[in-house]
Amino acid sequence: MAAPEREDTPRAILSRVFGFPDFRGLQEEAVDAVMAGRDCLVLMPTGGGKSICYQVPALARPGTGLVISPLIALMDDQVAALRQVGVNAGALHSELEPDDAARVRADLAAGRLDILYVSPERLLSPGTLERLSRLTISVIAIDEAHCISAWGHEFRPEYRALATLPEHFPGVPRIALTATADPRTQTDILGALAMPDALVLRASFHRPNLDIAVRPKTSELRQLLEVLGRHEGEAAIVYCGSRNKTERVARSLVERDWPALPFHAGLSPIEKRAALARFRSGEPVVIVATVAFGMGIDRPDVRTVVHLDMPSSPEAYYQQIGRAGRDGEKSETVLLYGGDDIARARHWLEQSAAPEAQKRIMSARLEAMITLTETTGCRTQALLGCFGETLATPCGHCDNCRSPVASFDGTVEAQKVLSTIYRIGQKFGAVHVAAVLRGKESEMGARYSHDRLSVFGIGKDRPEQFWRGVIRQLIARGAIRVTGDYNALALNEAVARPILRGEDKVLLRDDPVEELKTARGARA
Ligand code: ADP
Ligand code: ZN
16 A cells, blocks of 8 residues: 655645645644644644644654554544555554554554554553664654543543653654643643643634533433433433443333443443444434543534533533534533532542542532532533633523523622632632631631731621622632632632623522522531
């Protein structure tokens, strides 16, 4: 098979090999950076077109491109797709037949391989590393780069060792790619890969074709059937919080003649493969899954994603609903949540054996997720706000945009909260902020002389729960950031300043008095 001409320009390769007339979004900038030998971090939503960012430079630069990927199924898919367009691609991983592995090694040694997909374990095993470092490597791509972040929801300890790549491949440009938008993960990736000067390219994570709705859970199965009823004959994913529940829900659906099947990490490899094959076949199927049904799920026409339990973070939520509508067609996502979910998630976190520092981050993310479920504002704006992205106008495709909830003008209350956070130096958590607002004497307040500030006691007239609610809703709106360490509250200038200046009105959810009573009762 004829290898692509090495003299080709990136654009020529894009059109001749991949059949695309033009680069899309940030692809060209990423390709240019790598062509110039620069390290690069690409953040793009799923379906954004990340592969081209490393595949084109891998073909345009001399040598073999290395692609580090955590998922064998994903590697095999990519290799098959590349071979189809005439690129000599191969993979090295633990599930390869010996013959195939030998062929890939021979091609590699002869310099015939354009692109090699490799798992991090395999790459870093002494033999492989030695063999590869003798070859000309065009580019090193680190796919699903968020796996390197210990805070992320898909941490892979073996990714940590990738920090040593520059020692083995000096001067070879590296390009890290992820669909995780969270700013902390981004910082972690740059730090862990030791590429502080990398060009960071960040696409918008807005998915205009995704219809987002969040509803209180009243009757789970009835609500689920109602959503599915709008999508008969289409593919759907239903996320549940436990393996048992996926089995139970799938059974209930099958009893009602839905083509449902469960998917979770407890299935045997054969069952998993069978489920995946059915899902990929293109037939209408309802996968009832835990989060184990995740990375690498690549069916373009999933028309609906339903959550029967609350995800653990906005990042996880975004990834999961993002599996709908990858083809760009209108798709529906519905999250059902209840007070139980929230309590269970918090409890689970408290009981978790994770290190304290990690628990603080997980808790901050969980609270952000809770806030998302509560917001009266545009959900897309709130969700993107969690990733540090500002959407200028409400999306128009979420439940809150379509039918506004009961709310009151809380601009003055929001200003009180924001000025308090600012005055106390953006270094304290919600409990202390509420205490200062209420003029509550405390050791910390006295130590830092917060009791002498003009904001001390400006919120005396309202109970603590009220202020906690305002704070949560301001987090949801993106006006307040919860910083990693000690969950301190800080202002997100771009959103907070217009509120403080009175240029932006803040509508707050009118919390029913019942809820406040229960909350207080629960604390007593
Ligand atoms: P990601 O890895 O970011 O989820 P992919 O690399 O799988 O995304 O690309 C998503 C889809 O976009 C694929 O179907 C791919 O063929 C298509 N695509 C990528 N780049 C372009 C382009 N420049 N023009 C048109 N389609 C593209
Ligand atoms: Zn909206």
